[in-house]
Amino acid sequence: AQTVTQSQPEMSVQEAETVTLSCTYDTSESNYYLFWYKQPPSRQMILVIRQEAYKQQNATENRFSVNFQKAAKSFSLKISDSQLGDTAMYFCASRYGGATNKLIFGTGTLLAVQP
Amino acid sequence: DTAVSQTPKYLVTQMGNDKSIKCEQNLGHDTMYWYKQDSKKFLKIMFSYNNKELIINETVPNRFSPKSPDKAHLNLHINSLELGDSAVYFCASSQVFGAGGNTEAFFGQGTRLTVV
Numbered sequence: 001a002q003t004v005t006q007s008q009p010e011m012s013v014q015e016a017e018t019v020t021l022s023c024t025y026d027t028s029e030s031n032y033y034l035f036w037y038k039q040p041p042s043r044q045m046i047l048v049i050r051q052e053a054y055k056q057q058n059a060t061e062n063r064f065s066v067n068f069q070k071a072a073k074s075f076s077l078k079i080s081d082s083q084l085g086d087t088a089m090y091f092c093a094s095r096y097g098g099a100t101n102k103l104i105f106g107t108g109t110l111l112a113v114q115p
Numbered sequence: 116d117t118a119v120s121q122t123p124k125y126l127v128t129q130m131g132n133d134k135s136i137k138c139e140q141n142l143g144h145d146t147m148y149w150y151k152q153d154s155k156k157f158l159k160i161m162f163s164y165n166n167k168e169l170i171i172n173e174t175v176p177n178r179f180s181p182k183s184p185d186k187a188h189l190n191l192h193i194n195s196l197e198l199g200d201s202a203v204y205f206c207a208s209s210q211v212f213g214a215g216g217n218t219e220a221f222f223g224q225g226t227r228l229t230v231v
Contacts, residue, residue, distance in 0.1 A: 037222075045222035047219050102160045103207075103220050
């Protein structure tokens with residue numbers, strides 16, 4: 001069974017600092033996609049960044065970047081220059097190809113950005 | 116213009132009642148989903164429809180019945196509501212097949228269901 005594991009239930013970071021959220025996954029598939037979603041108190045699920053497994057280059061979106069280690073099945077999210085608006089629950093998720101594709105989520109990491 | 120919209124945003128109802136949650140997406144996606152987020156924030160898929168056909172049914176009690184009248188709509192009907200059904204229910208859509216396929220899922224704003 002495919003699984004996604006986030007081992008950090010809560011994290012805290014000072015405004016303007018950098019923080020890294022960890023995620024590992026387990027799959028025997030060769031074709032899959034990885035995502036980080038953000039859920040602020042408004043509860044809206046917002047895509048932060050995505051990574052296709054066949055791409056070796058790490059994805060980057062402004063202050064957000066990932067460290068994708070395929071052999072280690074690791075997919076961490078780095079947030080640079082943290083802002084108060086980054087305070088949210090962050091979910092790592094994986095998706096596999098084919099008709100039965102579905103997002104499998106980790107348990108989430110609650111990030112608090114302190115002023 | 117909201118990409119994935121679900122109604123209502125909040126729903127408070129008594130045990131034993133029947134209720135529905137509606138979802139519509141205007142992204143032209145071929146696949147729609149229902150996810151349940153429990154009190155510990157854990158997100159689990161319930162159903163997936165591709166072009167109105169049920170693809171995934173994840174061991175959900177048969178009191179939950181999804182209905183997809185067309186590929187832009189996926190509604191969730193719940194019979195005989197129980198206290199344990201209290202949760203946030205998210206509708207989502209994605210493009211799985213064809214050109215531009217394998218995109219991320221776009222989520223609605225969620226429906227907080229409270230059963231009293």
